[in-house]
Amino acid sequence: MRTLTIAITLAFSIAVPHALGAPASEIQRLIDEATPGSVVEPTPGVYEGAIRITKPVILDGNGAVTIDAGGEGSVIEVTAPDVTIRGFILVGSGKSVSNESAGIKANNGPVIIEDNRITDVYFGIDLKQSPGSIIRNNTIVGKDLELGRRGDGIRLWWSHECVIEQNTVRDSRDMVFWYSEGLRISNNTVIDSRYGLHFMYSHNTTVRENHLTGNSVGIYLMYSNSIRLVQNQIDNNRGTSGYGIGLKDCDDIDVESNLLAANRVGIYIDNSPSSADSTGLIRSNKIAFNDVGMLATPNTHDNTIYNNGFIENEEQVSVHGGGQLFLNDFANNEKGNFWSDYNGFDRDQDGLGEFAYEPRSLFRTMLAREPNLRLFVHSPAQQAIELTARAFPELDPDPMLSDPKPLALPPRFDLPSLEAGAGGFHMALVAFGLVLFSALVMLRLTLERNNTPVTGNKRND
């Protein structure tokens, strides 16, 4: 990866040739000599070493300047406010846990960090006490360490009112926000990391149109209040937690119009809302093809869950450890949710089913009590248990929730449409091959052959 980066940089630097591996002190000298507020544009090329910015300057690499810290400390450290870092390729920070080395570290913002490519770093961008910063259109790739040992792709610490948009983070730990309020987080992509977006004690933020895929958890909100999650695409997050969205002790959360697909758990609700007189809203989300659509702890209360489509989740709703969710509303005044396993009908054509949706499943109830039993899903034994429960109503468990106004059709979702898996041609080939194979075998073995008397005679007996 690093040689590739260097190769690309070399290609760029042909126009203005520069010695390979010039010392970073050349850039450091430019910065030190610049007047505050001026633009510093280093000659394109590869520089080795680290940079420290102690005055407000605009550092512009025009996409052709690589700084390689060589695996020691942070690549760029910013201690002054109003610094802009744009168009750099930053590689090779240190990876010691105690130093928390980063691609870019700032502790006295605001700073603007945009259009950079930051790779092979422990932390990507690490901002402390830098309110009003902008982190835009950066690509951050972490070091190839095991999940828990990686650093965060982007970390904010006590930095209110920041804008974080159009960044791509992969192979890192979290994009995490500590004690930072009023953020704007949109159009970011986090892939193959631990928690896509992680909020710790960070309130009043809108999270819009991010794409979180292949992480352990998509979005994890912890002890953070008044957060709106809108139109995010959250799929294939299947780590040991494996939540699309996790809500832990959060008040006044609004989860609206998100796509939650193929996660282990679509939405996990742990004691949210937690304080009295606060509520939670979960509406108009498409929750599809997850192992569990919604998992909630039994004490969950005061959430209003409506106009969502619960589509073909292995298990639509589950209560962690068993129990019921009657302290939550699965419908607002007009409508409830669409449930793909709803058995009722809509006689008066008003778009609502005539009976409440009250899922009862003996096997699911057993699962909630004894998670190890999940080993037996997709087996005839599971079907046998469900059948038994239906045949003997006294075995039928109480429903875990009640949606009084289930939707007859899935709501329309304002979501980016996803490409369906192709492969029809290969499948046709498989189909043809299998049938041809059996036909050939049959012909080969049944055609009469005169020189095999045993078969010939036996058949006539």
Place this chain on the structure above:
Amino acid sequence: MSTMNLNGVSRPENQSKNRVTHLSFVRSIMLIARREFRDALSSKWFLLYTIAFTTLAIGVSFLSLAGSGEHGFAGFGKTAAGLLNLIMLVVPLMALTAGAGTIAGERERGTLLYLLAQPLSRTELLLGKYVGLAIALICSLCIGFGLSAGLLAWRAGGVGAGSFLMLVVFASVLALSMLSLGVLISVQSRRAGVATGISLFVWLGLVFLSDLGLMAGTVLFKLRVQEVFALAIINPLQAFKMNVIINLNASLDVLGPVGMYASQEFGESLPWLLTGVIVLWCLLPLAVAIMIFRKRGGI
């Protein structure tokens, strides 16, 4: 070699002494296999099972596709889950009853003595019958899978062609193991009806009772994950199921804590472990069947 003596000069036990006049081991097996295969094709069970399996496979594919047209995602794959359930129900039933009928049926009709009078060893006879039935079963499965794959291709399903092919392979190996068990039941039984009855009971045990028992055990004795896993994979059906899921998902996390434990503990070698279990189920019952048959013969 080619002029084989049909009237059976020698009893099978004496064969080894005048081996020169007899067919080679493999050729004898193939001769019997060919006979068995043709018998199977002309018999009602083969036709019935093929039609039933094909219809069910197509039906399951069609039903599960109906719900998931517009969405690109398929999670575990409803089609795969449906097919998996179907295979676990029907394939063992097919293979067990087919295997159970073979020796017991000939014994009941009296044709077994005639067969044993041929210049073949009992091992060759039994293996030949096994191979013939195995080919018949695999053909039957291939027709069913092939036609439902045709439907999936037409409707462009979410399951990849490669995984589907692996599903066919796994189902075939499962069929072989169940056939092995069926043959073991057959050499033990004097009448075809009894053999079929026993095979149905074994089917019930493998498909339902063992799982239900293990579930009850898990709840009652609070078994730890490694214990549940170890007990579960003894059942070739569970091993088969896990293998299919690994093939589709690269991990067993859909199976909850036990699945995650297995994935973490065994990692890359897990599919081999599971395949090993099923292969053992192919070899062991067959070996025991051969031993019993050599001792018992026509009676």
